[in-house]
Amino acid sequence: MPVPVIYPKVSLEETSGRISRWLVADGATVTTGQVLFEIENDKAAVEVEAPADGILSGPAAEGEMVEVGSEVARILLPGEVAAPVPRPAAVAQPAVVVAAGPVMVPAPRAPNPTPLARRIARESGLALDGLRGTGPHGRVQKKDVLARLNALAAHPETPPAAEGTLNAVWLRLGEGLPVVLLHGYSADLNNWRGLFAGARVDWPVLALDLPAHGGSPRDLPADLDALAEQVEATLAQLGVTAFVLGGHSFGAAAAARIAARRRADVRGLFLFAPAGLGPQINQPFTEGILRASQAASLRPWLEYLVHDPRVISDAFVKAVVAARADEGLTQAMAAFAARFFPDGTQSFAIGADLAALRIPARVAFGRQDRILPFDSTRGLPGNIGLHALNDCGHMPHLEQPELALRLLAELVRSAG
Numbered sequence: 001m002p003v004p005v006i007y008p009k010v011s012l013e014e015t016s017g018r019i020s021r022w023l024v025a026d027g028a029t030v031t032t033g034q035v036l037f038e039i040e041n042d043k044a045a046v047e048v049e050a051p052a053d054g055i056l057s058g059p060a061a062e063g064e065m066v067e068v069g070s071e072v073a074r075i076l077l078p079g080e081v082a083a084p085v086p087r088p089a090a091v092a093q094p095a096v097v098v099a100a101g102p103v104m105v106p107a108p109r110a111p112n113p114t115p116l117a118r119r120i121a122r123e124s125g126l127a128l129d130g131l132r133g134t135g136p137h138g139r140v141q142k143k144d145v146l147a148r149l150n151a152l153a154a155h156p157e158t159p160p161a162a163e164g165t166l167n168a169v170w171l172r173l174g175e176g177l178p179v180v181l182l183h184g185y186s187a188d189l190n191n192w193r194g195l196f197a198g199a200r201v202d203w204p205v206l207a208l209d210l211p212a213h214g215g216s217p218r219d220l221p222a223d224l225d226a227l228a229e230q231v232e233a234t235l236a237q238l239g240v241t242a243f244v245l246g247g248h249s250f251g252a253a254a255a256a257r258i259a260a261r262r263r264a265d266v267r268g269l270f271l272f273a274p275a276g277l278g279p280q281i282n283q284p285f286t287e288g289i290l291r292a293s294q295a296a297s298l299r300p301w302l303e304y305l306v307h308d309p310r311v312i313s314d315a316f317v318k319a320v321v322a323a324r325a326d327e328g329l330t331q332a333m334a335a336f337a338a339r340f341f342p343d344g345t346q347s348f349a350i351g352a353d354l355a356a357l358r359i360p361a362r363v364a365f366g367r368q369d370r371i372l373p374f375d376s377t378r379g380l381p382g383n384i385g386l387h388a389l390n391d392c393g394h395m396p397h398l399e400q401p402e403l404a405l406r407l408l409a410e411l412v413r414s415a416g
Contacts, residue, residue, distance in 0.1 A: 002054075002057070002074040002080055003074065003077070005051065005056075005071065005072055006070070007039075007068055007069065007072045008046070008048060009069070015068055016065055016066060016067050016068060017039055018062075018063050018064060019063070019066070021037060021038045023036060023037060024037075024056055027055060027056065027057070028055070028056050029054070029055055030050040030053070030055070030056050030315070031053050032052055033050065033313075034313070035050075036048055036050050036059075036073070047197050047198065049198055052075050053075075054075040054076050054078070055076045056074075056075060057074045057076050058073055059073040060072040060073065113133070114139065114141055115175050116173055117140050117142050117144065120145045120146070166210070166216040166231065166234040167208065167215035168189075168207065168238060169206070169207055170206050171192060172196060172204055174201060174203045175203070176204070176416060177203060177242060177244055177267060177412060177415060177416045178204040178205065178243045179206070179243065179245075179246060179408065180208065181205065181207045181208070181246045181247065181251075182208055182231065182254050183209070183213070183214075183249075184247075184250050184275075185250040185275075185333070185336065185340075186289050187213065188209050188213055188214030189208060189209050191398075194401060195397045195401050195404060199401075206238070206243075210227070210251060210254070211336075212332035212336040213333060218332035220335050220336060223348070224257045227254055228254060231258055231264075236264075241265055243267065244266070244269070244412050245259060245268070245269050245270075246269070246408065247272070248397060249272070249274065250275045250340065252363075253274055256269065256276065257350060259353070260353035260354075260356050260357065267360075267415035268361070268415030269359060269360070269361040269362070270361075270362050270363075270407070271362070272363075272365075272396045272404065273364070273371070273372060275348075275350075275372060276348050276349050276350035277351065277376035278375075278376035278379065279345050280372070280376065281341055282304075283344025285301060289301045290333055290337070292324070293325075293330075294321065295318070298320050302316065302317060304393075305395050307366065307391050307392050311395070351379055351380075354383070355381040359415070360411055361384050362386075362387065362407065363377065363380060363384055363385065364389060364397075364404060365386065365388060366392030366395075366399065367389065367391075367392065368390075368392060368393050369392075372394065387403075
C-alpha cells in the first residue's frame with residue numbers, strides 16, 4: 001500500500017500550517033530519510049523526511065494551508081499506481097463582521113512583532129515603526145516584514161546587491177546568535193542540510209556558497225584573504241553582525257582566516273576537518289572528483305570522503321551528478337583547485353591564524369580521514385579544542401551528525 005506523507009506538528013499551539021518548499025518533484029524516486037519538503041513559521045524552520053523508499057506522488061501545493069496530521073503526499077511502492085491524494089477542506093478563516101452605525105477606530109498599536117519578524121527586520125535594517133501587521137490583534141508577522149522588504153526592493157532608488165557577494169541561504173530561522181557555515185572544496189551549501197535534517201535548533205543558521213562553487217560568482221579569488229573579504233562583504237550586506245562561524249575542509253580554513261582578521265565579529269569558531277594545517281592533500285581525489293560526471297564514476301570518489309560508504313546516499317550522488325552537468329561550474333572549481341592546491345599541495349596555512357584567536361574554537365577531525373591526514377592535527381595550538389573522532393572520515397558533520405550538532409550547540413551557548 002502507498003505510504004502517506006504526513007504534515008507534522010511543529011509547535012504545541014499549531015493546528016495548521018503551510019509547506020514553504022518542496023525539495024523533490026512529483027514522480028521523483030526518494031529514499032527513506034531524504035528531505036522532502038520544508039516548513040517555516042514564526043518559530044522554526046523544519047525539514048520533513050521521507051518515511052519510506054519509493055516514488056513521491058500527489059504533493060500538496062506550496063503555500064496551501066493544511067491541517068496538522070493531514071496527508072500531503074504519498075510514496076508509492078514498486079508496482080503501485082498513483083491515486084489521488086485526499087485533500088482536507090481548506091482551513092477556515094474567521095469571517096469579518098461589519099457592524100452597523102458609527103465605528104470607533106482604535107489608536108494605532110505598537111508593531112509588537114513576532115520574534116522571527118523582529119530578527120528579519122533587524123538583519124535587514126528595516127524600521128518597524130508604522131508597519132501594520134496582519135496577525136492577531138495587528139501583530140507584525142514574518143510575511144508583513146517580507147512584504148515591506150519586497151516593496152522597498154522594487155523602488156528604483158534601492159541600491160543593488162554589492163558586486164562579488166556570495167550566494168547565501170538561511171537553512172534555519174530562529175532567535176539568538178546566528179551560525180554561519182562555509183562548505184568545502186567541490187561541494188556547495190547544501191552539504192550542510194544533512195547536519196540539520198530532522199533536528200531542532202533554536203538559533204538561525206546561514207550557509208554560504210564559496211566563490212566558484214554553487215550559486216556564487218565564478219570569479220576566482222586571488223588568495224585566502226580575498227576570499228575572506230567576499231564572505232565578510234556578504235555578511236555585511238545581509239546585516240549579520242555578531243555570529244558563530246563554522247566551516248568544513250577548505251571552508252574551515254577560510255573560516256579560520258576570517259576569525260583571525262577580526263574584521264567581522266566572530267564570537268566562536270568550529271572547524272570540521274580543516275584544511276590548512278599542513279601541506280598534504282589527496283591529489284587523486286581533488287582531480288578525480290571533478291573528472292567524474294556519472295553516478296558510476298562519482299560514487300567511488302564520494303565514498304572516499306567517508307569511513308562508512310553507507311553515508312553516501314543515492315540522493316547525494318544524484319545531486320553531485322546534477323552539478324557536474326554545469327560545465328562552467330566544473331571548470332571554475334578546477335581553476336579553484338589549481339590555485340589553492342597546486343601540484344597536490346595546500347598552498348595556504350592557518351596555524352598562525354588559530355594561534356592568534358581569543359575566542360572559543362574547536363576542531364573535529366576523523367581519525368580515518370583519507371583526504372587530509374589526521375596527523376596534521378598535531379600542530380594545533382593549545383588554545384584550540386580537538387575532538388578526535390573514531391570511525392570517521394573527512395565529513396564529521398555528516399558521518400556523526402548528532403555529536404557534531406551537540407558540539408556546535410555547546411559552542412553557540414558558550415559564545416553567546
